[in-house]
Amino acid sequence: MSKCIGCGVELSIDKNNIGYTTCLDNKLCERCFRIRNYNEYKTVTKDNDEYYKILDGIDNSLTLLIIDLFDIPSNLKTIIKHLNNQVILVLTKFDLIPTDYEEKFIGYFKDNYSLNIIDTIIISSKKNYHIDQLYDMIKKYNNTNKVYLVGPTNAGKSSIINKLIYNYSDSDTTITTSNLPSTTLNTIEIKLNDITLIDTPGIISFDSLINYVDSKLLKKIIPNNKIKPISYQIKTKQFIKIEDIFGIECINNNNIVLYISNSLSINRYYKDIRMDNLVKHHINVDDDSDIVIPGLGFIHVLNSDEFNIYLLNDIGYYIRKSIV
Ligand SMILES: Nc1nc2c(ncn2[C@@H]2O[C@H](COP(=O)(O)OP(=O)(O)OP(=O)(O)O)[C@@H](O)[C@H]2O)c(=O)[nH]1
Numbered sequence: 440m441s442k443c444i445g446c447g448v449e450l451s452i453d454k455n456n457i458g459y460t461t462c463l464d465n466k467l468c469e470r471c472f473r474i475r476n477y478n479e480y481k482t483v484t485k486d487n488d489e490y491y492k493i494l495d496g497i498d499n500s501l502t503l504l505i506i507d508l509f510d511i512p513s514n515l516k517t518i519i520k521h522l523n524n525q526v527i528l529v530l531t532k533f534d535l536i537p538t539d540y541e542e543k544f545i546g547y548f549k550d551n552y553s554l555n556i557i558d559t560i561i562i563s564s565k566k567n568y569h570i571d572q573l574y575d576m577i578k579k580y581n582n583t584n585k586v587y588l589v590g591p592t593n594a595g596k597s598s599i600i601n602k603l604i605y606n607y608s609d610s611d612t613t614i615t616t617s618n619l620p621s622t623t624l625n626t627i628e629i630k631l632n633d634i635t636l637i638d639t640p641g642i643i644s645f646d647s648l649i650n651y652v653d654s655k656l657l658k659k660i661i662p663n664n665k666i667k668p669i670s671y672q673i674k675t676k677q678f679i680k681i682e683d684i685f686g687i688e689c690i691n692n693n694n695i696v697l698y699i700s701n702s703l704s705i706n707r708y709y710k711d712i713r714m715d716n717l718v719k720h721h722i723n724v725d726d727d728s729d730i731v732i733p734g735l736g737f738i739h740v741l742n743s744d745e746f747n748i749y750l751l752n753d754i755g756y757y758i759r760k761s762i763v
């Protein structure tokens with residue numbers, strides 16, 4: 440059986456198979472070829488059970504849990520339950536987060552998730568930030584010469600492997616990456632000198648916006664650069680609407696700060712507006728909390744209050760003690 444070097448799927452000459460390729464001698468499946476050359480993405484049927492089995496099957500090898508700092512998914516506690524060995528917590532995409540929040544994020548994970556963490560590091564593959572330190576940690580804690588990278592889809596697992604291979608080996612192999620969910624479809628083993636890195640398919644969070652918007656909107660939702668927080672002093676009954684995908688109504692005067700991609704358009708309304716495509720949720724929020732909308736970002740609320748938030752049908756939310 441030959442596997443696609445880009446996503447790990449079994450190659451097949453059957454057009455109906457997800458691993459379709461014109462010739463079994465090809466290194467890439469058609470889907471990876473199109474993502475890499477035309478930025479065209481073919482959606483796959485996603486099944487977390489299959490992906491959790493991969494996590495359950497990990498031996499006592501060093502495991503890196505990769506989390507996108509900007510998009511901490513609602514199902515992270517479930518993912519963690521499947522990790523039975525010791526892990527290094529790798530918080531990535533630090534380039535998107537306003538500076539000075541490093542310690543706060545590390546503290547947040549310590550306080551809220553029961554993880555067998557041997558070490559924590561904040562990195563950015565995009566900016567090559569702390570990649571040397573990550574490589575040193577891998578060499579220090581590596582116990583079987585196999586190192587697994589696991590975590591939510593889109594967290595940046597494959598990008599980290601590409602960066603490590605690029606920086607510290609002679610290989611020119613790269614794994615396929617994209618801003619859409621489920622890019623990596625099966626485990627991929629790749630040599631980094633005498634260590635074998637093992638990429639795994641990311642766990643999907645089905646309540647995240649990234650599963651439900653078209654690729655044009657997705658490009659706006661996923662930030663490219665450091666986020667500039669946007670503050671609003673809002674009066675009673677005012678609405679803030681983000682594109683056609685999210686709304687928030689303040690029941691009383693309040694201050695909120697949006698941490699979302701700065702490419703999104705935001706409108707403020709001073710009267711009732713129609714949001715027929717969105718579902719209303721009435722929520723109570725404590726002082727200094729974040730309302731997290733998976734895939735979109737979060738809203739920092741300064742004073743405890745009631746709000747109405749408006750979400751697309753399958754999209755979730757959760758509230759946490761503010762990290763910022
Ligand atoms: N800003 C920023 N973007 C990043 C960083 N690392 C990865 N990305 C982007 O995040 C998206 C997802 O990256 P991948 O490496 O494909 O993520 P993955 O965890 O392998 O995803 P799956 O294969 O679906 O599980 C891509 O668009 C990357 O370019 C980073 O450090 N900073």
Ligand SMILES: [Mg+2]
Nearest residue numbers: 596597622623
């Ligand atoms: Mg991947």
